[in-house]
Amino acid sequence: MKILKNKRGIIFGALDENSIAWQTALKAHAAGAKFVLTNTEMALRKGDIFELAKQCDAEVIAADVTDMDDLEDLFKESMKKLGGKLDFILHSVGMSPNVRKKVPYPELNYEYFKKTIDISATSLHKVLATSYKLDPLNEYGSVVAMTYIGSERQFSSYGDMSQAKAMLESIVRSFGYHYGVHKKVRINSISQSPTATSAGKGVGGFDAFFSYADCNSPLGNATAEECAEFCVAMFSDFTKKVTMQNIYHDGGFSTMGISDKLIGNCFNCKGDCMDETFDKINIKAK
Numbered sequence: 001m002k003i004l005k006n007k008r009g010i011i012f013g014a015l016d017e018n019s020i021a022w023q024t025a026l027k028a029h030a031a032g033a034k035f036v037l038t039n040t041e042m043a044l045r046k047g048d049i050f051e052l053a054k055q056c057d058a059e060v061i062a063a064d065v066t067d068m069d070d071l072e073d074l075f076k077e078s079m080k081k082l083g084g085k086l087d088f089i090l091h092s093v094g095m096s097p098n099v100r101k102k103v104p105y106p107e108l109n110y111e112y113f114k115k116t117i118d119i120s121a122t123s124l125h126k127v128l129a130t131s132y133k134l135d136p137l138n139e140y141g142s143v144v145a146m147t148y149i150g151s152e153r154q155f156s157s158y159g160d161m162s163q164a165k166a167m168l169e170s171i172v173r174s175f176g177y178h179y180g181v182h183k184k185v186r187i188n189s190i191s192q193s194p195t196a197t198s199a200g201k202g203v204g205g206f207d208a209f210f211s212y213a214d215c216n217s218p219l220g221n222a223t224a225e226e227c228a229e230f231c232v233a234m235f236s237d238f239t240k241k242v243t244m245q246n247i248y249h250d251g252g253f254s255t256m257g258i259s260d261k262l263i264g265n266c267f268n269c270k271g272d273c274m275d276e277t278f279d280k281i282n283i284k285a286k
C-alpha cells in the first residue's frame with residue numbers, strides 16, 4: 001500500500017541494517033515516500049548508509065543532531081533536494097557514554113551525563129525548534145521519536161538513558177502542544193521492545209532484557225521491521241489526530257505483571273542464580 005505517496009521526510013539514525021531507522025527507510029520507500037537520510041560524519045564514514053540510500057533512492061546529508069547549524073542546513077538542503085515541504089521526521093537517535101563505558105549509576109560521570117541528555121533528548125527539542133523556526137513541515141506533518149520503557153520503570157543497567165528517555169517523552173508532550181496549535185504538526189514517541197541493534201546491544205545484560213521482555217509479552221517482542229511498519233502508519237494520514245502520545249509498541253509488555261511463560265522459565269530454571277531469592281520466599285527452585 002503506497003500510504004506515503006507524495007510524502008517527503010527526514011530519517012535520523014540509520015547506522016546499519018539492524019537500526020530501527022534503517023528498517024523504517026526501507027518500509028517508507030516501499031510505501032511511496034521520498035526522504036533524506038541523515039547521520040553523523042562518523043557514521044557516514046562507515047559507509048553502509050550509502051547502500052541504503054541506493055536501495056531507497058534517497059539523499060544522504062551529514063548532520064550532528066546536537067548542532068543547530070547542522071540542523072538548519074539539513075532542513076534547507078532537504079527541502080531543496082526533495083523539491084518541497086516535508087511531511088514526516090523520524091528521530092531515531094540515542095547514545096550514552098556512561099552506559100557505553102559501563103559507569104555504575106551512583107558514580108555517573110557528569111560530563112558524559114550532559115552528552116547523554118544532549119544527544120538522546122535535547123536533540124529532539126533542537127530538531128523541533130529548528131523546524132518550528134524554518135517551517136519546513138506541512139500541516140499534519142508527523143514527527144516520531146524512539147523511546148524505551150526504561151523512562152518510567154527501573155531497568156538496572158539502563159543507567160542515565162532512563163533520564164534521557166523521560167525527558168524525550170516530556171518534550172514530545174510540551175512541543176506537541178506548541179507545534180499542534182501553531183501548525184497542526186503532530187509529535188509522538190514510540191516505546192519499542194528491546195531490539196538487537198548497535199545501541200540496544202550496548203546496554204549491559206541486553207540478552208536478559210530481551211528474553212525477559214519476550215517471555216513476559218503476550219505477543220512477544222516487536223522487531224525492528226515491525227517497528228518500521230508502525231512508524232510508516234504514524235507518518236501516514238491514517239493517524240492524523242494522534243499527537244502528544246507515548247505509544248507502546250512492545251507486544252503488550254508494558255501492561256504485564258508476570259506471564260505463565262516467565263513463571264515456567266524461572267521455576268524450571270536449572271541455574272542457581274535465583275536460589276537466594278527463592279529461599280527467602282520459601283519456594284524450591286529445583
Ligand SMILES: NC(=O)c1ccc[n+]([C@@H]2O[C@H](COP(=O)([O-])OP(=O)(O)OC[C@H]3O[C@@H](n4cnc5c(N)ncnc54)[C@H](O)[C@@H]3O)[C@@H](O)[C@H]2O)c1
Nearest residue numbers: 013015019020065092093094146147194195197198199200
Ligand atoms: N534497540 C533497542 O532495544 C531500543 C529500544 C527502544 C528504543 N530504542 C531507541 O531507538 C532509537 C534508535 O536506536 P537503534 O536501536 O536503532 O540503534 P542504532 O545504534 O542503530 O541507532 C542509533 C543512532 O543514533 C545515531 N547517533 C548517535 N549520536 C548522534 C548524533 N550526535 N547525531 C546524529 N545521530 C547520532 C547513531 O549514529 C545511530 O545511527 C534510539 O533512540 C534508541 O534509544 C532502541
